[in-house]
Amino acid sequence: MPAITLAGKQFDVDENGFLQDPAQWSDEVALGLAQTEGIEKLTDEHWKVVRYLREYYMKFHVAPSIRMLCKQTGLPLKQIYQLFPSGPAKGACKLAGMPKPTGCV
Amino acid sequence: MTATTATPNHSQSASVPSRPPPRRICLICSKGTLDMAYPGLVLANAARMNGIGAMIFFTFWGLDLITKKKVDRLRVATVGNPSLPIPTWLGAIPGVAAFVTRQMKRGMAKLDIPTIPEFLEMLEAGSCEMYACKMAMDMLKLTPADLVPQVTGVLTAMEFMDKSEGAQIIFI
Structure with a gap:
């Protein structure tokens, strides 16, 4: 199983670099994962998306639809693509430390 | 004898890990029925959401998906569609296609699946390139003004060859 070192600690990840255990997630881990995605700095908007996804996943154990994400964060889809290239x-x-979504939309 | 020709250093170039080019997919949408409109748009959207490059080439009846007057009126094919659980003669009766289409749209809304116009907006937001086929447009007597604003441009078959280079092509 591949592993990465974030904030001085080792984490098991899948072949796409997603955390294997969502419970290991923390703000520091998110910052470390941002580096692997080429995101230099996490803005308030980044956190808004990450926290919403996190909250939704912990509650329903599945990713929200993209329309739900836009609606609940109030961010237009175009901006979400700019935040997360x-x-x-x-x-x-x-x-957000969750598995890669498997839904269609 | 002194060497005059430089020999390429294969061992060195082989040791540098070469990054594969970023994945890209190209969908060709050639059908204009509601049921055949979704596959291409869903796949293009899934690609963009996963950071994979995507482009769509709309040709022949696929142009209906990006024609202002048609995009909101796509219908399920009720004639010549053996997968539909109704006899073909019934599908030919006026009003049946509209009814079946309404039922399908209702089912999709229940599952929170975006409509075709919404999908086009989502794809535009995700920078999916969307091209109309020049020859099919000429044939159907369409001008760029007849197309929805999300369309990136119009391409000939030759230009399509350049634009789709390196992409995995899927024909629908």
Whole structure:
């Protein structure tokens, strides 16, 4: 199983670099994962998306639909793509420490 | 004898890990029925959401998906569609296609699946390139003004070859 070192600690990740254990997530881990996605600095908007995804995942154990994400964070989809250049499913969900979404939309 | 030709240093270039080029997919949408409109748009959107490059080429009846007057009126094919659980003669009766289409749209709304116009907006927000086929447009007597604003441009078959270079092509 591949592993990465974030904030001085080792974490097991899947082949796409997603945390294997969502419970290991913390703000520091999110900052470390942002580096792997080429995101230099996490703005308030980044955190808004990450925290919403995190909250939703912990509650329902599944990723919200993209429309739900836009509606609940109040951010237009275009901006979400600007915040997470590798896309909301890959970039944003990785930072939120959840598995890669499996849904269609 | 002194060497005059430089020999490429293969061992060195082989030791540098070469990064594969970023993945890209190209979808060709050639059908204009509601049921055949979704596959291409869903896949293009899934690609962009995963950071994979995506482009769509709309040709022949696929142009209906990006034609202002048609995009909101796509219908399920009720004639010549053996997968539909109704006999073909019934599908030909006026009003049946509209009814089946309404049922399908209702089912999709229940599952929170975006409508076709919404999908086009989502794809534009995700910078998916969307091109209309020049030849099919000429044939159907369409001008760029007839197309929805999300369309990136119009391409000939030759130009398509350049734009789709390196992409995995899927024909729908």
